[in-house]
Amino acid sequence: DGGITQSPKYLFRKEGQNVTLSCEQNLNHDAMYWYRQDPGQGLRLIYYSQIVNDFQKGDIAEGYSVSREKKESFPLTVTSAQKNPTAFYLCASSTTGMNTEAFFGQGTRLTVV
Amino acid sequence: QQQVKQSPQSLIVQKGGIPIINCAYENTAFDYFPWYQQFPGKGPALLIAIRPDVSEKKEGRFTISFNKSAKQFSLHIMDSQPGDSATYFCAAKGGSNYKLTFGKGTLLTVNP
Numbered sequence: 567d568g569g570i571t572q573s574p575k576y577l578f579r580k581e582g583q584n585v586t587l588s589c590e591q592n593l594n595h596d597a598m599y600w601y602r603q604d605p606g607q608g609l610r611l612i613y614y615s616q617i618v619n620d621f622q623k624g625d626i627a628e629g630y631s632v633s634r635e636k637k638e639s640f641p642l643t644v645t646s647a648q649k650n651p652t653a654f655y656l657c658a659s660s661t662t663g664m665n666t667e668a669f670f671g672q673g674t675r676l677t678v679v
Numbered sequence: 680q681q682q683v684k685q686s687p688q689s690l691i692v693q694k695g696g697i698p699i700i701n702c703a704y705e706n707t708a709f710d711y712f713p714w715y716q717q718f719p720g721k722g723p724a725l726l727i728a729i730r731p732d733v734s735e736k737k738e739g740r741f742t743i744s745f746n747k748s749a750k751q752f753s754l755h756i757m758d759s760q761p762g763d764s765a766t767y768f769c770a771a772k773g774g775s776n777y778k779l780t781f782g783k784g785t786l787l788t789v790n791p
Contacts, residue, residue, distance in 0.1 A: 570722075597777055606688065608783035609723070609768065616777065656722055662777040665711055665730070668770075670722030 569593065572657050572671035578679050579644070579651065587642045587674045589657035595669070597662050598640035602626060603654040603673075612655075615640055616662055644676060652678050682706050683771050685782025692759055693790050700754045700767055700785045707750070708774030714743065714754050715768040717784075723768055727754075759789045 570591045579585045591598065600612040611624030615634040629648025634640055640659075644651045654675050660668040684703045692698045702712075713728035729736045729743040729752065736743045740757040756763055766786050770779040 572722075599778065606783070608685075609781040611778065614778055658722075660777070660779075665728070666772060666777055666779070667713065667725050667728070668779055670715075670724065672722050673720070675720075 570657055570659055570669055570671035572655075572674050574674060575672065577674055577676045579676060580679060582646045584643055584645050585676065587644070587655055587657075587676070589640045589642065589671060590638055591640075591657075591659040591669075592638060593659055593669060594637075595659035595661055596637070597660045597666075598634070599658045599660075599668065600624075600630070600632065600640070600642045601656040601658065603656060609656065612642065651676055682780045683769060683782045685769050685785060687785060688783070689786040689788075691788045691790065694760060696759050696789070698756050698759055698763075698787055698789070700769070700787070701751065702753065702769035702771075702782050703749075703751045704771050705750065706771070706773065706780075708776075709771040709780075710773035711771065712743070712745065712752050713770050713779070714741075715770065715781075717766045717768065726767070756787075759787075761789045761791050763787065764789050 573588045599614040601609040613632040615621035631643045657671045658668040660666045714726045715723035716726045717723040727738045731747045742755040745752045766784045768784045769782040772779045
């Protein structure tokens with residue numbers, strides 16, 4: 567089936583650790599995105615990418631890093647510099663044309679222990 | 680800077696009622712306005728979308744009303760059901776910017 571796969575579904579991180587969230591898509595979409603979701607905060611954009619080897623900061627990029635070495639993959643690293651990393655993380659992809667529907671993965675819930 | 684303002688934050692209706700969720704935008708370059716539905720623990724999924732050249736679009740029990748001059752659009756859910764209980768997000772995009780800007784979401788509860 568075509569779609570976006572995020573893994574793992576649940577992730578636990580110790581204080582001071584870096585963790586990487588995986589996002590893979592087989593929709594042949596050029597654009598990929600990472601959002602953070604907190605209760606009452608909606609979807610806040612962390613990073614986005616339109617083409618391989620290029621990406622831009624979103625609204626809350628501090629403490630996060632990404633790479634886009636392949637069109638299908640857009641992993642997100644939550645670094646130890648992120649002060650409050652516990653959240654629900656959503657990856658999405660889309661074309662870059664008009665009427666652009668974004669397709670979302672099922673999310674990764676990250677908890678700091 | 681919040682470019683898409685969504686209200687209310689939460690909404691409770693009885694089965695069969697017609698919940699209405701409103702959004703307002705500031706950027707006149709926006710030309711695509713989708714609504715997403717999200718169930719707990721899942722990713723959002725596209726529900727319905729509209730472009731500003733029409734004032735209304737219906738898909739099943741879901742209707743978008745669009746007022747270009749007021750820069751507002753709203754989602755109406757006819758004959759709401761308990762299975763419609765979810766969080767709803769409006770969004771917008773346009774111009775040279777391909778990424779979506781989301782509202783903060785509305786938690787809808789439909790009581791039996």
